[in-house]
Amino acid sequence: MHLFLEISQIFVTTFMFALIMPIFWIVLFLVYLQYRRQASTEEKLYGRSINRVGKQMLMSIGLGLVGGFGASAILIFMGLSLEQIGLYFIWPVALLLLLINPRYLCFSYAGGIVAVMVLVVRYAFLPLFPGLGENVVIESLMRIHIPALLVLIGLLHLAEALLIYLGGHWGSSPIYLKRDNGEVVGAFSLQRFWPLPLVALLVTMVAEPEIVGVSMPEWWPILQPALQPGEGQSLQFMIVPVAAGLGYGDMVLSSTPRERTAFSARCLASYSLVLLVIAVGSEFFPPLVVPGVIFAPLGHEMLILYGKNKEENRIPRYRKVKAGVTIMMVLPDTPAHEADLRQDDIILKVNGEPVSDNRELLEKVEASYFMVLMDGIRDNQPFSAVLKKQPREEASANGTFQDRLNSSRSHYSILHRSAALGIIPVPAPDSPVYLEVRKPDPLAKFRRLRNKVKRLSVS
Numbered sequence: 001m002h003l004f005l006e007i008s009q010i011f012v013t014t015f016m017f018a019l020i021m022p023i024f025w026i027v028l029f030l031v032y033l034q035y036r037r038q039a040s041t042e043e044k045l046y047g048r049s050i051n052r053v054g055k056q057m058l059m060s061i062g063l064g065l066v067g068g069f070g071a072s073a074i075l076i077f078m079g080l081s082l083e084q085i086g087l088y089f090i091w092p093v094a095l096l097l098l099l100i101n102p103r104y105l106c107f108s109y110a111g112g113i114v115a116v117m118v119l120v121v122r123y124a125f126l127p128l129f130p131g132l133g134e135n136v137v138i139e140s141l142m143r144i145h146i147p148a149l150l151v152l153i154g155l156l157h158l159a160e161a162l163l164i165y166l167g168g169h170w171g172s173s174p175i176y177l178k179r180d181n182g183e184v185v186g187a188f189s190l191q192r193f194w195p196l197p198l199v200a201l202l203v204t205m206v207a208e209p210e211i212v213g214v215s216m217p218e219w220w221p222i223l224q225p226a227l228q229p230g231e232g233q234s235l236q237f238m239i240v241p242v243a244a245g246l247g248y249g250d251m252v253l254s255s256t257p258r259e260r261t262a263f264s265a266r267c268l269a270s271y272s273l274v275l276l277v278i279a280v281g282s283e284f285f286p287p288l289v290v291p292g293v294i295f296a297p298l299g300h301e302m303l304i305l306y307g308k309n310k311e312e313n314r315i316p317r318y319r320k321v322k323a324g325v326t327i328m329m330v331l332p333d334t335p336a337h338e339a340d341l342r343q344d345d346i347i348l349k350v351n352g353e354p355v356s357d358n359r360e361l362l363e364k365v366e367a368s369y370f371m372v373l374m375d376g377i378r379d380n381q382p383f384s385a386v387l388k389k390q391p392r393e394e395a396s397a398n399g400t401f402q403d404r405l406n407s408s409r410s411h412y413s414i415l416h417r418s419a420a421l422g423i424i425p426v427p428a429p430d431s432p433v434y435l436e437v438r439k440p441d442p443l444a445k446f447r448r449l450r451n452k453v454k455r456l457s458v459s
């Protein structure tokens with residue numbers, strides 16, 4: 001018990017130091033940029049930010065602390081050192097992948113690339129060019145223990161699965177998405193990022209009389225480091241603070257955000273457990289290293305493609321119905337929320353008059369005074385709600401709401417006013433406002449940069 005308390009005190013103190021490390025604040029800044037971009041898209045579509053950046057950051061930091069603490073405890077329990085897991089090689093690769101596409105900010109891809117580098121240098125380059133082993137970078141690369149690296153990837157994704165299950169649906173952003181067949185449907189964009197403060201180990205060789213600290217049990221560490229002490233020497237482990245980042249991006253078409261994240265979390269947890277089994281098994285049966293290195297990135301990519309195809313090949317949940325207007329989302333602290341309108345409600349009538357699309361709904365609401373009676377269908381049962389809207393707006397320099405409806409930007413005016421009332425309606429199939437998912441072009445940014453350089457050189 002005394003040993004446990006002593007290790008726990010050192011662990012918690014070091015974990016707190018991870019919160020003030022520059023690399024952790026860099027991760028925080030990257031997370032902020034992603035949430036800021038999401039908020040900008042919402043402001044353009046709806047005239048307001050649906051998910052406040054500050055609230056998003058606080059939720060991400062809170063869950064990141066939980067995930068980082070749990071992952072760190074397992075890393076220390078297994079005795080994985082920084083030299084073994086190659087974290088200082090993974091981070092630069094991960095940042096380069098971020099420049100290609102934000103969804104590639106993932107340790108499965110970066111860690112898989114680093115593991116391939118280790119195998120190529122160890123079994124292809126060094127036998128041909130033995131002198132490379134004296135290079136400091138190559139020497140550090142060769143210290144990476146691939147089973148330990150795979151364990152790190154598995155643990156982080158197991159933590160990510162937990163975070164997705166707990167809060168992956170938080171901050172879901174409603175969007176209008178144009179499908180390949182040209183139809184515009186309602187969807188939800190899920191973009192979650194978690195900064196993870198971590199505690200890891202550094203291992204060095206020292207003379208046995210110089211060993212200080214806590215004496216660990218003989219069975220520890222579970223994964224042995226590559227360093228082998230000589231005569232009169234022993235391994236000295238030190239606990240150090242580090243940081244990592246986890247990200248989750250998804251598009252919800254045929255289910256609710258909560259249903260989608262629960263499905264994704266289960267699949268990711270299964271992937272993580274399989275990878276952990278392969279990683280630990282490769283420590284005792286080395287031929288498993290190669291399947292593990294291949295499975296880490298490709299298994300993760302196949303998981304994403306499977307989930308994407310499963311979602312896209314089903315009937316969209318939020319598309320135009322024959323009669324009425326379906327509510328995709330009700331925003332909090334708005335007249336619609338106070339009227340107890342709910343997601344998936346179908347509004348059939350406004351003040352007794354039928355409505356067939358978003359424009360008719362808004363025109364009839366604006367033609368009303370303070371109290372607006374709405375009749376519709378909820379869970380296949382009729383319901384009624386009273387919407388208390390703001391007093392009818394007076395003419396201004398920009399004209400009345402009806403003037404804006406008749407303007408060239410009427411489609412944005414409808415969305416902005418709907419959001420002000422707290423209603424995000426399902427789009428019309430031919431809505432002129434939509435987002436379109438394009439296939440990623442990894443070299444697009446580099447081509448744009450090259451073109452800018454050419455223009456500067458010509459001028």
